[in-house]
Each structure stands twice: as structure tokens, then as C-alpha cells.
Amino acid sequence: MKTRFQRCAIGALLAVTWLGSAWARPAITHAGCTPAPQPLMYECRVVLADGGQPVTGAVFTLTADMPAMPMAHHVPAVPAEPTGTAGEYRATVRLEMPGTWTLKLRVTRPAPDLLLRNIEIGAHGKPQDATSAHAGH
Secondary structure, three states: OOOHHHHHHHHHHHHHHHHHHHOOOOEEEEEEEEEOOOOOEEEEEEEEEEOOEEOOOOEEEEEEEOOOOOOOOOOOOEEOEEOOOOOEEEEEEEOOOOEEEEEEEEEEEOOOEEEEEEEEEOOOOOEEEEEEEEEOO
């Protein structure tokens, strides 16, 4: 016969397991930055999805870093805003030179997370989608 403590522990474990699977874990399905009118400024667009469905109502900030030169560039985090297309968000950041940049999304909603995506910025600001990573899990 199970003790009251054992029943409570099993119930708590089941509740945590259920809640963990119920929380959305968005992934970046597309990311890219295009030159903005101001010099060195780029409008970055990110598409988030969970299980193939667009993630709406996400709250996150976007910043960037160059993997080849860690911490050499200070790109302040800016809040991303929805574009009006389900799952798509935008933020404008300053990228000081061409090369590989890692976009960092610090998500607070639907659940805390850190999402990463490498992008290539060409010599003339021509963007190319590069590789993706998902951190924090």
C-alpha cells in the first residue's frame, strides 16, 4: 500500500510531465536580415513555429553576436514585434560588418528559452540564411 507521500510525489511528477509537454517550445523556421535605410542597420525577420504551427503571441528580444569575434560587437537587445503574419516577428539591429552573425532570441513567452540562428551578411548587405541551433534544452 502506497503512503500518502508516495501518492503525492507520483501526482506531482505526473503534473510536471503533463505541464512540460503542454508548453510550446518554439523553433526558428526562418530568419534573415535585410539592410534598413540607415547605414549598418538591418531589419531582421524571424518565423517561429511549434510542431509546424505558427507561434503567435511570443515575447522575446533579439540581439546578435559574431561567432568568429565573440563579444567584440555590442548589439543591444531589442524587443521583437509581430509583423501581422502569424508566427513572423521583426526587430531592427545594428550589424557592423559582413560575415556570419548569430541571432539570439531570448524568449519569455510562451516559455523561457534561448533560440539561436546563424545568418550570413554579405559585403553589400545581401543576407543568406545559414544554420540553426536551439539552446536551453
